Amino acid sequence: MSGIAEKLKSPSKFRVSYIIVLFFCNIAFVQIPAYVCLVFLFFWGVYLVYLKIQRERCFDRLRFGFWILAFLAINLLTMLLNLSMGLIYNIIMLLHISICFFIFYGIHTEKKLNTKAELYKVCKFIIYATTVLGAIGFALMMWKVKFEWMWIKFIIYENRYTGVYINPNILGFISVVSIVCCHLVMKPDFLIQAKRTRISRIWIAICLCVDLFSLLLCDSNASFALFICYVIFTLIFIYFSSSARMEKKQFLMKSLAVLFAAVYVISTAFMVRAICQKGFSQLVSPQSVDSQAVANINEITGGEAITFSHINKNIDSGRLKLIKESFKLFELSPIFGISNGNIVEYSQKYLDGTLSLSYHNNDIHNGYLTIIVSTGIIGFLIFAIWGLKFGKHIVFNLFKRQNAGSQDILPCLFAFCCGYLVYSLFEKALLYDVSFMVIWFWYMLGMTSVYLNKYEPLATAHYMLRKHRIPKHLI
Numbered sequence: 001m002s003g004i005a006e007k008l009k010s011p012s013k014f015r016v017s018y019i020i021v022l023f024f025c026n027i028a029f030v031q032i033p034a035y036v037c038l039v040f041l042f043f044w045g046v047y048l049v050y051l052k053i054q055r056e057r058c059f060d061r062l063r064f065g066f067w068i069l070a071f072l073a074i075n076l077l078t079m080l081l082n083l084s085m086g087l088i089y090n091i092i093m094l095l096h097i098s099i100c101f102f103i104f105y106g107i108h109t110e111k112k113l114n115t116k117a118e119l120y121k122v123c124k125f126i127i128y129a130t131t132v133l134g135a136i137g138f139a140l141m142m143w144k145v146k147f148e149w150m151w152i153k154f155i156i157y158e159n160r161y162t163g164v165y166i167n168p169n170i171l172g173f174i175s176v177v178s179i180v181c182c183h184l185v186m187k188p189d190f191l192i193q194a195k196r197t198r199i200s201r202i203w204i205a206i207c208l209c210v211d212l213f214s215l216l217l218c219d220s221n222a223s224f225a226l227f228i229c230y231v232i233f234t235l236i237f238i239y240f241s242s243s244a245r246m247e248k249k250q251f252l253m254k255s256l257a258v259l260f261a262a263v264y265v266i267s268t269a270f271m272v273r274a275i276c277q278k279g280f281s282q283l284v285s286p287q288s289v290d291s292q293a294v295a296n297i298n299e300i301t302g303g304e305a306i307t308f309s310h311i312n313k314n315i316d317s318g319r320l321k322l323i324k325e326s327f328k329l330f331e332l333s334p335i336f337g338i339s340n341g342n343i344v345e346y347s348q349k350y351l352d353g354t355l356s357l358s359y360h361n362n363d364i365h366n367g368y369l370t371i372i373v374s375t376g377i378i379g380f381l382i383f384a385i386w387g388l389k390f391g392k393h394i395v396f397n398l399f400k401r402q403n404a405g406s407q408d409i410l411p412c413l414f415a416f417c418c419g420y421l422v423y424s425l426f427e428k429a430l431l432y433d434v435s436f437m438v439i440w441f442w443y444m445l446g447m448t449s450v451y452l453n454k455y456e457p458l459a460t461a462h463y464m465l466r467k468h469r470i471p472k473h474l475i
Contacts, residue, residue: 011048011103011110012118017041019122019443023129024172028152039403042434052102058109064450065115065474067386068101074379086341093340096434098441106451107446108402115450116194116409122443123181124199127207130178134210135174137163141284161217161280169427172223173437175211180230180416182208189407205361205364217308222426223473228269229419232262237411238404274296307420319365319426325351326364329373340432368429374432394448397455417441 007013018041024034052058059065075142079090107115135154141155141163154162165171182204184190191198213226239254240246246254302346307435328351332338343364364370372380398414420441424430458473 008044009048009051011052011107012113014041014044014048015103015107015443016118016122016125017434018045019439020125022434023126023174026165026167026174026436027133028147028154028164028166031152031166038434039256042095042099045103046095046191049095049102052109056109058102058106060474061109061458062102062106063108063449063473064389065384067382067389067475068105071375071379071382071386072097072101074375074382076335078337078375078379079341081336082339082342084334084339084342084345086339086345087350089341090339092434093432097431100431100438104306104439104442104446107447108449114194117196119409119447120185120190120194120196123185126174126181127176127185127204130174131203131207131210133164134175134207134214137214138210139163140164144284158307159307160219161214163218167219169220169223170436172215172218172220173226173423173427175215175218176223176227176230177440178207178211179215179227180412182211183412184409186286187407187409187412190298190409195400202379211456213276213280216273217280219273219277220262220307222423224269224273225426226419226423230415231265231411232258233415233418234411235261235293237398237402237414240409241399241404241406245251267334283306306335323366323369326366326369326373329374333376335376335378337372337374337379340370340374343370345375355378363428363433365426365428367424367428370428370432371430380465390445390449393452395457397451401455410448414446416444417448437473 002129018038021034021037021041024030027034027254059069062068072094075090075094079087079094102109114305137155141161145155147154152166154164156162157168160168161171162168163171165174183201186204217222237257239258325347329338329343329346332346332350364373368380371383375383394414398410402408402410420429427437429435431439456473
């Protein structure tokens with residue numbers, strides 16, 4: 001029993017379990033049992049937050065913890081100012097945010113933890129899981145298998161490839177995550193620090209092929225933007241990382257080079273996606289298969305050819321309407337916000353109910369707008385200050401302490417986090433959602449924060465506030 005009790009006190013075991021269960025929450029058929037497991041894991045996470053704050057005093061070691069505490073306080077205040085039917089949901093979101101901040105972002109507060117070994121374990125799971133699931137998805141597509149039940153529709157969903165996942169956008173995001181994981185485990189320094197052996201290059205190659213084709217065929221524009229941004233920010237690091245002082249002319253030339261490289265990457269990526277979609281469309285078209293396959297395809301698509309592109313050609317996919325209503329919600333309480341759990345209720349009560357669709361829940365498909373509507377100007381500014389402070393320190397250490405040939409994973413973590421900030425402009429993916437997307441971002445952010453302890457040991461200097469000593473790293 002003592003061994004079980006010790007495991008229950010391990011944030012590392014919780015993080016690995018939480019990520020894996022959230023991953024399976026996106027898989028058809030296993031989604032419901034995964035959500036049942038998630039309920040128990042959620043309470044485990046809340047218990048660990050209590051232990052870390054009360055017993056381990058992790059707040060004293062939490063980077064920029066003052067702003068985190070202030071943001072949590074604003075969420076609590078906003079919730080109390082807007083008591084409604086969404087109270088329970090608001091409480092759950094407050095606890096979820098605490099888990100994100102203290103368990104995932106707060107990895108750097110844990111002593112004697114090999115964070116690289118933990119990350120390797122998670123990456124290994126994702127690489128193997130996405131490869132197997134991806135192979136199953138492509139096999140089912142080639143065999144013209146169709147299944148529809150309630151929200152589960154595979155292998156083709158609204159003319160887009162969705163594999164065995166519940167949504168093509170989810171497939172796109174997980175494919176990008178898997179590609180990033182492949183990049184991480186190919187870094188020699190990471191393997192040395194994790195004290196683990198290299199994954200087979202053949203398996204890595206298969207995984208990359210499966211994930212790249214999945215990303216191209218699911219036609220998820222937000223996930224595609226995330227992948228492109230990851231490549232571009234990696235190029236930015238390669239071009240500008242240097243310990244030597246850069247002259248203005250050199251800086252200008254490198255900036256132009258990065259700009260041209262970014263244009264080339266974007267144009268090439270979209271061209272490859274178009275070619276891939278057209279090629280697979282021909283591959284599964286009725287002209288190239290027997291009569292029974294034709295019947296199966298017609299059943300799947302309603303007699304129309306599969307093009308692996310959005311049926312809805314509206315470039316904003318309905319998000320513009322959500323954004324307009326979010327501004328109206330913001331006007332209801334611009335200072336403190338309306339609290340996240342009230343977004344749907346207030347949309348129905350005071351406005352035209354655009355956000356009442358169950359698909360959107362309490363999110364506006366824009367992480368930043370969701371925060372400003374939920375917590376108002378004050379909450380958004382506090383969150384922005386925390387983010388800018390954290391980003392400033394990471395960027396400084398990244399570009400000054402690592403070179404273009406770095407075999408460490410910090411450049412990869414930096415590129416993914418930057419790309420995710422762009423991704424959050426189009427998806428409900430920044431904070432107010434208990435999902436694999438959100439937790440993965442905070443996990444990457446936590447792994448990035450570990451490098452601050454490496455490059456910037458906890459400050460011994462203090463600020464004085466009414467005779468109280470406040471460590472500088474908290475602010």
